Amino acid sequence: MANYVPPVEDMIFLLSNVFDFDRQMAALPGFEEVNTDLAASVLEEAGKFAAEVLEPLNRSGDEEGSRLENGEVVTPKGFKEAYKAFSEAGWSGLSGDPDYGGQGLPRTLQILTDEMVSSANLSFGLFPGLTRGATEAIGHHAGEDLKALYLPRMISGEWTGAMALTEASAGTDLGLLTTRAEPQDDGSYRITGTKIFISSGDQDFGGNIVHLVLARLPDAPKGVKGISLFLVPKFLPDADGSLGARNGLSAGALEHKMGIHAQPTCVMNYDGATGWLIGEPHRGLAAMFTMMNAERLFVGIEGLGVGEAAVQKATAYAKERLQGRSLDGSRPLVPIIEHPDVRRMLLTGRVLCDGARALSVWTALQMDIAGRHPDAGVRNAADGFVALMTPVVKAAFTDFGFETAVLSQQVLGGHGYIREWGMEQFVRDARITQIYEGTNGVQAMDLTGRKLPMEDGELAPRFFALVKESLQSAALVPGAEAITTATAQALDRLERSTAHILARAEDPAEAGAAATDYLRLFALTTLGWCWTKMTVAALSAGADAAPAIRRKPALAAFFAARILPQTLALEASILNGPDSLMALTADDF
Incomplete structure (x- = not known):
């Protein structure tokens, strides 16, 4: 199969020709020196890393999968080294807060980088993606002591993050969760309960793993108004950040999944684990939504990334595979890309992916404007557009990505159903994007029930x-x-x-x-x-x-x-x- 080709040329076209990136950045304090030339250099390097380091691990990671040995997660061969290289190259902190060691580049460049990482290796991309979402929640809602201790190490990639929401009886309806948080005399809390479907819940990269856990205080009211958010690390760090004793949390099992086999999706047990409150008591869902909304946009980009990789490979195959006569009957054997129905499938995937990429750039620009524009009215207007587009990006992009993966598999015919050609993995991997971070039906109801009345x-x-x-x-x-x-x-x-x-x-x-x-x-x-x-x-x-x-x-x-x-x-x-x-x-x- 053809190798993945990062669509950097198309990305730069969108920035420079379609959305006037230079002018947009010049109006945002702190981004005045960011321009298309800088964007091109960043995206070209990100594309090289995705294609040369991450894609070669995609199929092998899927076949080997993550596994649980003696209570510890072991990721597939090469993942540990790839994550180290990813962090050392600075990709973990691309859009991170400069006050805590991040590069502070625009969200627009982050989202385009996320697409290429997702195209190359969806399972890998969840590690930095979830970490970034956790840093945003901590940065917006945690106290200064927690931010000073955790953010520099998470932004650098030394420590990773995960969010722990779902329980066996509390999925979409988080008001049903039962995990408990008991206050301690030193200001910490003891967290007890079990969470399921926890992506990146454990790994073997070294460093700490910082869980953001939803739980109930003893006096919590029923329903979602009684949920609080806690920071629960795998290891209890000392004041200087060095890792201390192992905390009371563990991966009890790994979920056996349809796809993203290399990604350790954990059943996490919290057995009196020490945690610290983030934000106000009983206001945890509002704090967690900072992470959830960021992750919903990220998941939409995952869908786009898988669709792009799939349609690229199907197009290359269709140009080489010889089957059937030409339409005019003059040639007995032609590449299948000459057949109308094959073109229909390839063109459908291509227009959905290119259109979604354009919308992702526009949405990311609105996020940058909402975060930095000096005019409060402009910021608020952009923030409204981001709120409106969040369920659209998450649900539509993942639907389009799955549809494109299925169409691309169909282009390959029987070869598309065979593992060694790689197309069936795209179908399996893309499917989860329509489910996690709020199913696409929930996103649609969010659009009609919450966003339209705004x-x-x-x-x-x-x-x-x-x-x-x-x-x-x-x-x-x-x-x-x-x-x-x-x-x-x-x-x-x-x-x-x-x-x-x-x-x-x-x-x-x-x-x-x-x-x-x-x-x-x-x-x-x-x-x-x-x-x-x-x-x-x-x-x-x-x-x-x-x-x-x-x-x-x-x-x-x-x-x-x-x-x-x-x-x-x-x-x-x-x-x-x-x-x-x-x-x-x-x-x-």
Whole structure:
């Protein structure tokens, strides 16, 4: 199979030609010296590491898997050395807080780096990804002593992080969790309980493993309002950071999973483990959501990364595999990429991945603006866009990634089902991204039930106005008519569906029944906007642009003709309401 090729050229096109990265950064205090040239050098090096160090471990890591020996996790051959190299090269601290040793680079570069790491080795990427999410929660909510002790070592990669939410009886409904936290005289707490599905819960890289654990204090009210967040390390560090005694937590088992075999997904036992409160008592879920929202965006990028790797390899195969006659019958044997249905599958994966990458860059730029812009109004507006896009990125990108992996496997036919070709691993690995960090159905309900009512129902229309502005200017560009018209029609459907849901906001069945279809309608329309912007930029780049850029208008035309028509059916389904879903009683199923 062909090796993974980091799409750095496309990333730089998005930064420089589509989203005016240099101008955006110049307006953000602390980022004035960040520009496209710097971004290119960072992304090129990140791509080399992903392709040369991480991808070679992907299949072997999947086949060997992590294992539990004498109560300790052993990761697959090469992972320990790769993680050390990753940390020593500074990738762990790419966007980390400079006050604690991070490089402080924009979230935009972090997300693009995350994509390449996810393409090369999804299991590996969870170690630094979860650590970064934990540092964000600690940085926003912990006291100064905890931040000073833990953040420098986590940002450097010396220590890793994990989050421990789920219990056997408390998954999506965290209000059911039973893990207990008993206060101690020295200000610490004793944490007792069992958590399941804990990614990166243990490893053999050395250093500490910092768990963020949701638990209940003795006086906690019932439900989610009684949850507190605690920092629980594997080893109790001394004041200077040196590792002391082993804490009372252990990996009781590793989950036997469909995919991401190299990633140790642990059952974690906390047996009176020492922990420290992060944030306020009974306000742990709010603090944990700092990490969860960061991780949901990260998981969306994981989906994109797997889809990109899969469609790359399927495209290379389709150019080499000889099967069937040419369409005109003049040649008895041609590469399968000449067959229309193979092209349909490859083009679908390509337009979904390229469109998702564009939306990920725009969303990351909004995160950078929300964090640094000197104007509070601009910061708040950008923060609203990030909130709106979080469930869309998580759910749509992971749906697209899985769909692309399945289509890419189909391109290979029987070879796609055989392990040594590597495609079946993409399908297995991509599947979890639709499930963890909140299932995609939960993300869809978050969009319809929580995000649409934000700003008195004006958040989504504020975004739609931004899209309309782009479409109006793009309509004047020769060669952009097809994608502009199709996107404008999809936006009309999205606006009607939005009004329909908001008008029935008092009926939970209405939003719940519409949720999944609405999120896909929202995502496809938004990708149409991104394809419009890419088309205009590519047409402006001219005939001297690289082939990957010159093909953008043709890809946009495919997206307009073959993907955006899905929005017709999605709108119809939404407007049909919940009655057909709710007609049967539970016993009728």
